[in-house]
Amino acid sequence: MTVFSPLIDHFNYFIIIFLMVSGLYVVVARGNMIKKLVGLMLFQTSVYLLYLSPGKILGGTPPIIDENFQIYSNPLPHVLILTAIVVGVATLALGLALVLRINEEYGTIEEDEIFAAGDEDK
Amino acid sequence: MVLLSLLAAVTIGIVRLRNLFAIVILSGIYSFLMASVMIVLDAVDVAMTEASVGAGISTVLMLGVLYLTKTEESAPVHSPALPLFVSAVTGAVLIYGTFGLPPFGMADTPVNTHIGPDYLAGSIPQTGIPNVVTSVLASYRGFDTLGETTVIFTAGIGVLLLLKRLRRAEPDK
Numbered sequence: 001m002t003v004f005s006p007l008i009d010h011f012n013y014f015i016i017i018f019l020m021v022s023g024l025y026v027v028v029a030r031g032n033m034i035k036k037l038v039g040l041m042l043f044q045t046s047v048y049l050l051y052l053s054p055g056k057i058l059g060g061t062p063p064i065i066d067e068n069f070q071i072y073s074n075p076l077p078h079v080l081i082l083t084a085i086v087v088g089v090a091t092l093a094l095g096l097a098l099v100l101r102i103n104e105e106y107g108t109i110e111e112d113e114i115f116a117a118g119d120e121d122k
Numbered sequence: 123m124v125l126l127s128l129l130a131a132v133t134i135g136i137v138r139l140r141n142l143f144a145i146v147i148l149s150g151i152y153s154f155l156m157a158s159v160m161i162v163l164d165a166v167d168v169a170m171t172e173a174s175v176g177a178g179i180s181t182v183l184m185l186g187v188l189y190l191t192k193t194e195e196s197a198p199v200h201s202p203a204l205p206l207f208v209s210a211v212t213g214a215v216l217i218y219g220t221f222g223l224p225p226f227g228m229a230d231t232p233v234n235t236h237i238g239p240d241y242l243a244g245s246i247p248q249t250g251i252p253n254v255v256t257s258v259l260a261s262y263r264g265f266d267t268l269g270e271t272t273v274i275f276t277a278g279i280g281v282l283l284l285l286k287r288l289r290r291a292e293p294d295k
Binding site: 071076110 | 134156159160167186202221224225231234266267281284
């Protein structure tokens with residue numbers, strides 16, 4: 001039990017890191033613009049979880065004050081992540097608009113084809 | 123734990139699939155799973171936002187862009203070895219780092235003892251709002267939220283400018 005308990009205690013962090021690393025991999029390895037944006041979203045949501053996980057208290061309730069409850073989870077990460085989600089969708093919208101503009105200019109959303117087209121122009 | 127494992131499974135699907143339509147739908151599923159995990163983590167306000175913004179608006183935006191572009195990703199030209207290596211090393215370092223973090227769900231960690239209890243204690247006497255997330259968002263950290271709306275405004279202007287050029291360019295063709 002003593003060998004496995006750190007693994008179970010930190011299971012959420014392992015999943016978070018898996019999500020983060022796969023997001024990083026998608027952003028770096030894949031040339032398709034939309035896929036890159038989805039990878040960025042994966043990375044971003046893993047950071048949301050990274051913030052929210054330490055704020056959870058076992059046996060606690062959501063931080064809405066009520067006299068029937070004594071233990072509340074930490075409200076501060078929730079506020080920070082609310083801001084992050086909204087900013088995240090704003091950047092996603094901007095990125096998608098850029099993708100549309102690139103598609104109009106080059107007729108493709110694949111990175112390699114865009115580079116090839118850029119080389120021909122020179 | 124089951125939800126987190128499902129999240130990991132959906133992520134593998136997103137990384138491996140090449141059909142962009144399937145990827146966008148999977149990312150919607152991913153956002154809903156993420157919202158469920160957030161409810162388990164007691165972050166109900168965040169879960170609502172994630173379900174509406176992450177699964178709703180993001181998916182609709184991406185589907186709209188897919189409609190205007192193409193839905194199939196071409197095969198990768200470069201070998202994935204180097205990105206895979208970079209990702210694996212990053213992941214290994216981060217996992218080594220997690221062992222310094224406190225175990226899940228403890229109340230006596232620095233995160234939960236530093237300032238969170240002050241907000242919880244002060245919310246009713248100082249602002250009169252029972253939902254502490256609302257009182258911190260709109261009252262204690264109101265300027266932060268003002269900055270957030272500025273970011274959204276700027277992004278909106280950027281999107282409008284980019285798409286306006288798109289619309290003007292079309293009649294010329």
